[in-house]
Amino acid sequence: SAVISQKPSRDICQRGTSLTIQCQVDSQVTMMFWYRQQPGQSLTLIATANQGSEATYESGFVIDKFPISRPNLTFSTLTVSNMSPEDSSIYLCSVEKGGSDEQYFGPGTRLTVT
Amino acid sequence: QKEVEQDPGPLSVPEGAIVSLNCTYSNSAFQYFMWYRQYSRKGPELLMYTYSSGNKEDGRFTAQVDKSSKYISLFIRDSQPSDSATYLCAMSRYGNKLVFGAGTILRVKS
Numbered sequence: 001s002a003v004i005s006q007k008p009s010r011d012i013c014q015r016g017t018s019l020t021i022q023c024q025v026d027s028q029v030t031m032m033f034w035y036r037q038q039p040g041q042s043l044t045l046i047a048t049a050n051q052g053s054e055a056t057y058e059s060g061f062v063i064d065k066f067p068i069s070r071p072n073l074t075f076s077t078l079t080v081s082n083m084s085p086e087d088s089s090i091y092l093c094s095v096e097k098g099g100s101d102e103q104y105f106g107p108g109t110r111l112t113v114t
Numbered sequence: 115q116k117e118v119e120q121d122p123g124p125l126s127v128p129e130g131a132i133v134s135l136n137c138t139y140s141n142s143a144f145q146y147f148m149w150y151r152q153y154s155r156k157g158p159e160l161l162m163y164t165y166s167s168g169n170k171e172d173g174r175f176t177a178q179v180d181k182s183s184k185y186i187s188l189f190i191r192d193s194q195p196s197d198s199a200t201y202l203c204a205m206s207r208y209g210n211k212l213v214f215g216a217g218t219i220l221r222v223k224s
Contacts, residue, residue, distance in 0.1 A: 001160070033211075042202060042214045043158070058211075092157055101146045101206045105157035 002027060002095050004106035012112045013083055020079045021109045023093035028073035031096040033103065034066070038089045046091075049076050083113045117141050120203055120215030129224045133190040137203035137215045140184065144205040144213075147179050149188045152200045152217070161201075162188065193222045 003026040013019050023032065034046040047055040047068055055068040069077045080087050090110050094103040120137045127133055135149075146165055150158035162177040164170045164186075170177045176189040186205070190197055203215040 004157075042216045045211050048211070101208060101210075101212065102148070102160060102163050103204075103212060104160060105150075107157045108155075110155070 002029065002097055002104045004093065004095060004104060006091075006093060006106040006109050008109060009107065010110040010112075012114060015084050015113055017083055018079055018081045019083065019111060020077050021091055021093075023076045023078070023106055025074045025095050029095040029097065030073070032070060032076045033094045033096070034068060034076075034078045035092040035094065035105075036089045037092060037108070043092065046078070080111065083111075085113045087111065088113045115140060117213050118203065118205060118215045121218055122216050124219040124221055126221045126223060127193055129193060129195060129222055131193050131222075133188075133193050133197070133220060133222075135188040135190075135201050135203075135218050135220070137186050137205075138184055139186075139205060139213075141205075141207075141213075142181070142184065143207045145208055146206045147177070147186050148204040148212070149175075149177055150202040150204060152202060154199075158202055190220075193220075195222050195224045198222050 005024045007022045032049045035043045045058050046061045047057045049055045049068050049070040051070050067079045090108045092108045094105045118139045149162040151161050152158040164177050167179045167181045174191045178187040198221050200217040202217045204212045206212045
């Protein structure tokens, strides 16, 4: 498995501002993922972040709104830009271990946009 | 039609009951099947991971995959109040993204 931490754990932000969420893993991993989980909903993949390459975004998510950095094999950031109340959600990072499609999740960042 | 269907519940059972949680799927290419447990205000925790068809047991948990019926199940024996959580099924083709079910809320009453 993997130990994953996220910062901040929660935040309340004003509309129009941006928030950067950090994800730190206790071991080197190739693939990291960012998900959104809206209240009472399942997980929706935002993008896949591989170290040394541009993130790959899923349909409905764009780099200008959700820029991602992956500077090394243990760290990634997701920025939620120009926020609106519709961005209120839990944002989760996950990592894949062992090349087997098993993913391990961080505790999540609970974002409220007012 | 969603690729993965999962009844959201809630499912309420008495302590000690056997719980059956299920998902159906439409994509016959899925090969890897997972069950996650998510407590309130926490990230999902990987419970069970299976490849292709068959059963896998881990303590009180048994995961079952029937690829011919496109149906997967998670059984919890001797359920405890601490099992109360949302259970998410997830599946993938090798090297592809995970597709999650909507999650089933389970409540085990003492």
